[in-house]
Amino acid sequence: MSKKTLLITGASGLCGSYLTNFFMKKDLELYTTSRKKSNKKYNISCDLTDFDDLKKLPKKVDYIIHCASVVDEINSDFKILENNLKIGFNLSHYIHQKKPKCFINLSSISVYGYPDNRNIDENFLMNPISQYGYSKVINEQLFLNTSSKNTRILNLRLGYVLTPKIPSRYFISRLIDMLKNNKTVTLFEPSKNFFNFIDIDDVCKSCLYFLDSKASGSFNVVMDIQPNLQQVFDELKTYFPNFSSKILIKHSTQINKCVISNQKLKKIMKFSFTPYCNSLSKIILNDE
Amino acid sequence: MMNKMKKNLLIVGGSGSIGKSFLNKFSDEFNIFILDKKNLKKKNFKFNLIDIDLSKNLNNDFTKKLPDNLIVIYLVGNLKNRSLENTLVASINDNITSLTNFLFSFKDKIIRLIFFSSISVYGIPTYLPIDENHKINPFTDYGIQKACCETILQSYCKQFKIPLTIIRLTQVYGIKSAYSSLPHVLVTNFKKGFNTSIKTDLNIQRDYIHIDDLVNFIKYVLKSKKNGTFNFGFGKGIKILKLFKLTNNQNNKKPLQTSSKKFPNSFSQYFDISKELLTYGYQPTINIESWIKIKINRKKYEKKT
Numbered sequence: 001m002s003k004k005t006l007l008i009t010g011a012s013g014l015c016g017s018y019l020t021n022f023f024m025k026k027d028l029e030l031y032t033t034s035r036k037k038s039n040k041k042y043n044i045s046c047d048l049t050d051f052d053d054l055k056k057l058p059k060k061v062d063y064i065i066h067c068a069s070v071v072d073e074i075n076s077d078f079k080i081l082e083n084n085l086k087i088g089f090n091l092s093h094y095i096h097q098k099k100p101k102c103f104i105n106l107s108s109i110s111v112y113g114y115p116d117n118r119n120i121d122e123n124f125l126m127n128p129i130s131q132y133g134y135s136k137v138i139n140e141q142l143f144l145n146t147s148s149k150n151t152r153i154l155n156l157r158l159g160y161v162l163t164p165k166i167p168s169r170y171f172i173s174r175l176i177d178m179l180k181n182n183k184t185v186t187l188f189e190p191s192k193n194f195f196n197f198i199d200i201d202d203v204c205k206s207c208l209y210f211l212d213s214k215a216s217g218s219f220n221v222v223m224d225i226q227p228n229l230q231q232v233f234d235e236l237k238t239y240f241p242n243f244s245s246k247i248l249i250k251h252s253t254q255i256n257k258c259v260i261s262n263q264k265l266k267k268i269m270k271f272s273f274t275p276y277c278n279s280l281s282k283i284i285l286n287d288e
Numbered sequence: 289m290m291n292k293m294k295k296n297l298l299i300v301g302g303s304g305s306i307g308k309s310f311l312n313k314f315s316d317e318f319n320i321f322i323l324d325k326k327n328l329k330k331k332n333f334k335f336n337l338i339d340i341d342l343s344k345n346l347n348n349d350f351t352k353k354l355p356d357n358l359i360v361i362y363l364v365g366n367l368k369n370r371s372l373e374n375t376l377v378a379s380i381n382d383n384i385t386s387l388t389n390f391l392f393s394f395k396d397k398i399i400r401l402i403f404f405s406s407i408s409v410y411g412i413p414t415y416l417p418i419d420e421n422h423k424i425n426p427f428t429d430y431g432i433q434k435a436c437c438e439t440i441l442q443s444y445c446k447q448f449k450i451p452l453t454i455i456r457l458t459q460v461y462g463i464k465s466a467y468s469s470l471p472h473v474l475v476t477n478f479k480k481g482f483n484t485s486i487k488t489d490l491n492i493q494r495d496y497i498h499i500d501d502l503v504n505f506i507k508y509v510l511k512s513k514k515n516g517t518f519n520f521g522f523g524k525g526i527k528i529l530k531l532f533k534l535t536n537n538q539n540n541k542k543p544l545q546t547s548s549k550k551f552p553n554s555f556s557q558y559f560d561i562s563k564e565l566l567t568y569g570y571q572p573t574i575n576i577e578s579w580i581k582i583k584i585n586r587k588k589y590e591k592k593t
């Protein structure tokens with residue numbers, strides 16, 4: 001029997017690169033897409049915002065994990081939404097034509113718009129505040145409602161993804177930098193400001209699980225326990241015993257009070273998720 | 289019945305207020321088909337109706353109910369703003385998913401597509417009057433979703449060589465769905481004998497277009513083979529204050545609202561329609577001031593009271 005084909009979009013991105021390494025070891029015929037040119041045989045260099053580039057994609061595909069996205073939660077320009085919409089629409093057309101068995105869309109908890117609520121399940125009101133979150137809501141609906149009935153669609157709403165190597169723009173990166181270099185640290189509402197983390201290993205495991213499960217629909221993909229800023233800081237500080245600079249606690253209204261629930265996912269998944277302490281430890285070790 | 293001498297016109301979202309205004313006006317020249325999720329069937333309804341919800345995954349069989357070579361007027365639009373009932377998802381499906389499903393199912397049958405967009409795709413104007421080169425910068429859900437539809441159409445129609453006309457409309461009046469808009473509210477309140485008050489800056493200017501002008505304009509568009517993106521409105525801004533003055537009921541003791549408060553969210557918007565004039569040459573004829581004057585027939589009401 002020939003191997004099943006898996007296509008991973010956005011392979012040069014944060015999630016895409018880890019997923020590619022993870023699925024490379026599985027018994028699958030792997031293809032990836034990225035805008036950047038790559039020497040890797042399985043990579044298709046293409047721009048998914050361009051409809052014409054769809055013809056570069058595999059003629060036959062069994063599974064798709066869609067990671068390609070313009071990630072920008074701050075910019076309010078319509079272009080962010082527009083580019084993500086183009087990717088969503090073009091891929092909708094591709095899956096409408098190719099009818100894969102399973103399509104996993106890596107969505108985001110930004111679809112909820114970070115409301116002040118401690119138990120956000122998948123039925124919670126979608127109220128995105130960023131263009132990025134808005135594009136995620138639109139694409140979720142496009143994939144769900146335009147595909148063939150033979151394609152299982154999964155919208156995985158990922159939290160704040162922790163990878164051993166994290167981008168320097170990430171808050172956690174900057175916090176580690178302050179601790180390492182003994183700089184003054186400013187913490188905004190440390191007991192009320194929450195992080196809905198998820199470890200990249202668990203994103204990979206979830207995708208693997210969903211490829212051949214019978215499940216479909218939307219799932220929040222976050223850790224079991226979501227720490228607040230104080231807990232994150234205390235945990236990180238243990239790795240830097242020489243840190244002796246000032247810690248300023250400040251008031252702010254621009255904090256994340258929402259806590260996402262993973263109960264729906266936990267009901268069907270058999271493994272336990274990596275706790276945040278372990279994920280943070282991997283980042284520190286990688287940094288060393 | 290289908291007349292082979294006539295062209296086929298499919299009106300998607302034909303049961304809405306604008307759609308209904310088109311039906312009888314175009315039936316002499318076209319075989320008319322309507323696609324909508326609302327049941328329009330009434331006694332003696334002479335048009336071919338296909339009742340389908342485009343926002344759900346479609347079974348392509350239903351496209352067989354329609355002939356080939358369709359000129360399409362696409363009117364579907366959900367104007368609802370966000371609420372606690374997840375109306376955002378509903379409006380996304382009505383506006384964006386429906387269009388996507390329509391294109392996926394009908395791309396081989398469409399010979400021309402006329403899509404109705406909105407002035408709201410421009411957001412708060414950076415200059416006036418707004419021409420078609422103005423930046424697309426929507427901020428309302430409706431504006432964002434219409435802009436998304438335009439993006440989809442531009443790319444898809446180019447790919448499949450479907451001639452595309454996008455018409456960005458200002459506020460249309462003279463139809464049922466506009467009864468809650470300012471011109472209608474002012475007229476209704478005048479007839480009831482009281483004045484209207486709204487929380488906005490009365491000095492802002494808006495552009496209103498009457499449904500009869502829109503219908504006549506579409507006739508011009510259908511006759512022409514030219515395509516592109518066009519603004520369509522009256523092409524002139526009118527101060528809200530002027531409309532209020534016209535409908536100021538002098539017998540009412542409540543004075544006309546002239547608040548000195550500033551309304552930072554109020555802004556003027558009106559179109560430059562010269563591109564349309566140059567291409568199709570339709571000059572709108574119904575001025576909102578004259579329409580209001582006729583509607584309220586001032587003398588009649590003043591004599592009475």
